[in-house]
Amino acid sequence: MGELPRQLEIFRDVSKQLGDTQVRNMGTACGSMAHADPAGDWGPAAVAVGARLIVESVDGRREVMARNFFKGGPFSTDLRENEILVGVEVPFSEGQGTAYTKLKRKTDDFATVGAAVSVRVSRGGSIESATLVLAGAGEVPVAVEINDVVKGRTPDEAADEIKKVAGQAGEYQEDLRGSVEYKREMAGVMALRSLRSAYSRARGGD
Numbered sequence: 084m085g086e087l088p089r090q091l092e093i094f095r096d097v098s099k100q101l102g103d104t105q106v107r108n109m110g111t112a113c114g115s116m117a118h119a120d121p122a123g124d125w126g127p128a129a130v131a132v133g134a135r136l137i138v139e140s141v142d143g144r145r146e147v148m149a150r151n152f153f154k155g156g157p158f159s160t161d162l163r164e165n166e167i168l169v170g171v172e173v174p175f176s177e178g179q180g181t182a183y184t185k186l187k188r189k190t191d192d193f194a195t196v197g198a199a200v201s202v203r204v205s206r207g208g209s210i211e212s213a214t215l216v217l218a219g220a221g222e223v224p225v226a227v228e229i230n231d232v233v234k235g236r237t238p239d240e241a242a243d244e245i246k247k248v249a250g251q252a253g254e255y256q257e258d259l260r261g262s263v264e265y266k267r268e269m270a271g272v273m274a275l276r277s278l279r280s281a282y283s284r285a286r287g288g289d
């Protein structure tokens with residue numbers, strides 16, 4: 084990946100944690116989002132940062148907000164039959180930090196659960212606003228309302244509530260990746276890790 088603004092480190096997180104080396108070398112972000120696997124990693128990250136997806140066909144060009152792109156169930160999107168995704172535009176600003184954290188069973192696996200976070204932090208170090216989107220928590224990327232929990236606080240101050248709110252969101256099935264209870268617990272852990280990382284980055288850290 085070339086010059087990535089430090090506010091969009093989330094995309095580096097995704098590309099480091101997705102699949103294995105072969106998949107990372109060959110698969111594309113647009114291909115992944117068009118495929119719309121409910122456990123895919125690019126979609127939640129795109130939704131968390133407020134990305135605009137650029138769609139083209141012989142009929143012309145249009146933009147779709149990532150949060151409106153994944154709809155109608157698993158492997159379903161807003162794309163019409165003759166359209167392809169040709170680009171992704173992402174806004175970013177000072178005081179912003181982003182991160183993606185994913186739990187997977189083994190190297191080339193999809194997310195048992197993943198958490199994409201974008202946060203804005205004041206100069207004084209308190210959170211102004213935050214977005215959390217979960218992977219593997221439903222048929223589409225699951226946006227979780229956390230502003231009330233984090234506003235005016237630090238991740239450590241909001242830790243218990245973040246874990247609780249993230250753990251209560253979404254719909255899970257028990258499968259070879261774990262029980263519903265385990266996945267909910269892990270959603271909370273991943274959400275807090277991403278929040279801490281995004282917060283640190285917003286303040287100039289790693």
Ligand SMILES: Cc1cc2nc3c(=O)[nH]c(=O)nc-3n(C[C@H](O)[C@H](O)[C@H](O)COP(=O)(O)OP(=O)(O)OC[C@H]3O[C@@H](n4cnc5c(N)ncnc54)[C@H](O)[C@@H]3O)c2cc1C
Pocket residue numbers: 100101102103106109110111112113114115116117118122123124125162166167168169191192193194
């Ligand atoms: C072993 C393995 C492990 C994987 N692990 C992960 C993982 O951990 N996380 C994760 O998120 N994904 C994972 N994937 C999925 C991977 O991310 C996607 O297969 C890949 O990104 C798809 O990109 P592609 O360009 O190869 O698309 P293709 O596989 O070529 O296409 C996928 C679908 O999207 C359509 N399509 C492709 N590009 C576009 C476009 N620009 N516009 C419209 N439609 C398009 C195709 O027609 C097809 O229907 C894994 C895949 C494998 C095989």
